[in-house]
């Protein structure tokens with residue numbers, strides 16, 4: 722059985738990725754930051770479906786906590802799956818910041834940087850010794866790196882950095898047959914940034930070739946299938962999952 726770690730698996734895209742991976746037979750370690758109850762609900766959904774999942778606490782902005790998190794992962798792997806390694810890492814956790822460049826504060830910038838770029842960088846570094854050779858890293862970026870959307874400059878810049886980091890991960894860990902890809906969702910109906918108002922959703926749907934915004938499962942199913950062996954030759958790519966957004 723392959724085992725996947727998904728950060729930010731308590732809600733939104735991460736919850737869907739966790740459920741869809743479990744439906745395809747993967748063991749799931751999902752993380753939560755503030756919403757333990759929501760994470761436990763995702764675990765219960767997976768178990769009700771006949772799958773196996775555990776939830777661990779993780780704040781990706783706190784690098785000092787990563788060695789303890791790695792130990793917790795090792796313990797869970799041994800206890801739950803009798804395994805020493807996991808196979809896939811999905812760096813998904815994140816939050817949105819809507820503030821034009823003229824008014825972004827240094828604190829806002831630094832906090833977001835720690836979650837969207839520094840966190841995935843050092844978390845991946847910390848977990849790679851536990852990843853099996855032939856594994857796969859999937860980083861969740863954003864279509865905002867391609868399209869300059871007003872008010873999200875730091876967010877889009879860090880997502881762009883994560884896209885670049887993905888190619889470097891693919892290069893440096895290719896000798897272990899570890900692949901790295903990023904997926905760039907367009908607008909998806911989640912609680913990111915407080916969720917979409919009706920008016921904003923209609924605007925975004927009108928900018929999308931398929932005429933609607935995405936649902937979490939549009940991304941969850943894609944990531945789960947990307948992790949399968951059918952996609953074994955897809956490497957170092959940033960793949961937009963957006964229904965044809967602003968084309």
Ligand SMILES: NC(=O)c1ccc[n+]([C@@H]2O[C@H](COP(=O)([O-])OP(=O)(O)OC[C@H]3O[C@@H](n4cnc5c(N)ncnc54)[C@H](OP(=O)(O)O)[C@@H]3O)[C@@H](O)[C@H]2O)c1
Pocket residue numbers: 728729730731732733734735752753754755756757759779780781782813814815816817836861862863864905906907908909910911912913914
């Ligand atoms: N929704 C979209 O339109 C969209 C588009 C492009 C890219 N994305 C990206 O997709 C990813 C998931 O977003 P979403 O839409 O699913 O948002 P969401 O519904 O708000 O969920 C965010 C998830 O990230 C976790 N999280 C937030 N801050 C964290 C931290 N400091 N440490 C660890 N976990 C943290 C949350 O955990 P708790 O709930 O436990 O606190 C939650 O599980 C993000 O990276 C986002 O940038 C989303």
